[in-house]
Amino acid sequence: MAMPTPTTPGALSRELGNLLERGRDRQLRLAVTGLSRAGKTAFLTSLVNQLRHAGVEARLDLLPAARDGRLLGAQRLNQPDLGVPRFPYDPAMQALSDTPPRWPEPTRGISELRLALRYRPARGGWLRTSVSHLTLDLFDYPGEWLLDLPLLDQDYYQWCQSRPYARGEQRQAIFSEWLAAAEALDPAEEASEAVLAELAEAYAAGLKRARQLGFSHLQPGRFLLPGELEGAPVLQFFPLPYLDQPREALEALPDNSVYATLAARFRYYQKQVVQPFYRDHFRRFDRQIILVDVLGALNAGPERFEDLSRALGELMQSFSYGNRHLLNRLLAPRIDRLAVAATKADHVTPEQHDNLVALLNTMLKEPLKDLRFANVPVKAMSLAAIRATRTREVRQGRERLPALRGTDLEGEETLVYPGDVPASLPDAAFWQRQGFDFANFRPLPGTTGALPHIRMDAAIDWLIGDKLT
Ligand SMILES: Nc1nc2c(ncn2[C@@H]2O[C@H](COP(=O)(O)OP(=O)(O)OP(=O)(O)O)[C@@H](O)[C@H]2O)c(=O)[nH]1
Ligand SMILES: [Mg+2]
Secondary structure, eight states: OOOOOOOOHHHHHHHHHHHHHHHTTOEEEEEEEESTTSSHHHHHHHHHHHHHTTTTTOOOTTSHHHHTTOEEEEEEEOOSOTTSOBOOHHHHHHHHTSSSOOOOOOOOSOEEEEEEEEEOOSSOGGGGGSOEEEEEEEEEEEGGGGGGGGGGGOOHHHHHHTOGGGSSHHHHHHHHHHHHHHHTSOTTSBOOHHHHHHHHHHHHHHHHHHHHTTOOOOSSGGGTSOGGGTTOGGGOOOOOOOOSSOHHHHHTSOTTBHHHHHHHHHHHHIIIIIHHHHHHTGGGOSEEEEEEOHHHHHHHOHHHHHHHHHHHHHHGGGGOGGGGGGSOTTTOOOOOEEEEEEOOGGGSOGGGHHHHHHHHHHHTHHHHHHHHHTTOOEEEEEOBSSOOOEEEEEEETTEEEEEEEEEBTTSOEEEEOOOOOOSSSOOHHHHHHTOOOOOOBOOOSOOSSSOOOBSHHHHHHHHHGGGGO
16 A cells, blocks of 8 residues: 655644744745746846846836835745755846856756745735735746647557657657657567667657757757656657557557557556646646747747747647646646747847747747636736847938947847847748847846846736736
């Protein structure tokens, strides 16, 4: 019989304390997600930074509590989930204030940080002079993990048939060598640990290569960010390219066959990797923001752009009512508010920002429709968590044109007009013009206090503003 997990009195009272805080609506779990390099670390670093500097140096005019001087400040507290790594705020601030300033290091896996906010309630009565608290639990986790949700709805045979390595010509080229080796494998032969490990590694290497080349729609997500599972047999599986054999014949193969071994690992991955993330983390988040590097995808060309749109559609299924059947009641989220943001808006001139939001809305039209139908409040926006450029005007003949001034990663000062953002899905003409081209900028120097940003205050207001009234 399974033994109940022992609960220490300390853990119990901590849990009770958490429950009471929640009951009084003074605790909020806010998660930031997005595909690799979308800007999650920059966003969370900036969010913590802005809240810590609220009322002093931070420019937060679109956050009423800060604008009215009611937000008194934010302090870091020890996080409650001891098994989750701490969000690397200090290393990120250190990198940004280095000479020359650097972007924070890429992160992998989930991390957490707890902030206690102090504010004066807006509403009158004797409360006017009192101070309230809000405990914010902030999480950063890879959006790639959400791409695994559809795997819960498939068995190994169906997954093989979906041929995840064959989406688009360029991707097929990346996987061609792996495919040839996998095709040479007989599903009925006795599984060799070494051969399966090697092919699984080659499959994971293909996914990583595809990601480096700008692809987003990559499954299984943990192969890209294995964390503590690196090298574990649970990640040593891959889709078998045998589509001509009937399911019954394959499923009748002995347990030690290639097919049965891979199918067992797939089931284990579903149960021990995908489901626990939804159960232990995802369903406990109150609010989430999904970050999208729309401009990066425009820069990378049509195949990558379409791949990003597809990946986002799939990723957002985790939030959408229509697909709740995939998540049984224990795994379904209780999210009461969602934001989707196009990041790095400082890569384009300000008059392009409306188009950027319009484009994001078009890319996410279907998932947003599902969410609205499910009555989940959702807002699309554009922002720069850490603004790295300044807007300038340049004269061209009689005209004054907007431009951006910044320092590129090699340290060169540049003045550029990066191009127009299409307000709806880019057509062939857009790609032919190569209308869009930018390099990354270095963060602005001298950012020891509040970080420069674009519309972080609007994002913070949408995500927590109602809790500060
Ligand atoms: N100009 C500009 N660049 C940004 C901004 N935010 C992120 N970037 C760029 O995007 C890169 C990735 O940002 P991160 O915040 O590390 O992205 P992430 O989603 O945490 O990435 P992973 O941890 O690797 O998944 C940075 O190194 C910067 O080059 C921004 O607000 N403005
Ligand atoms: Mg990161």
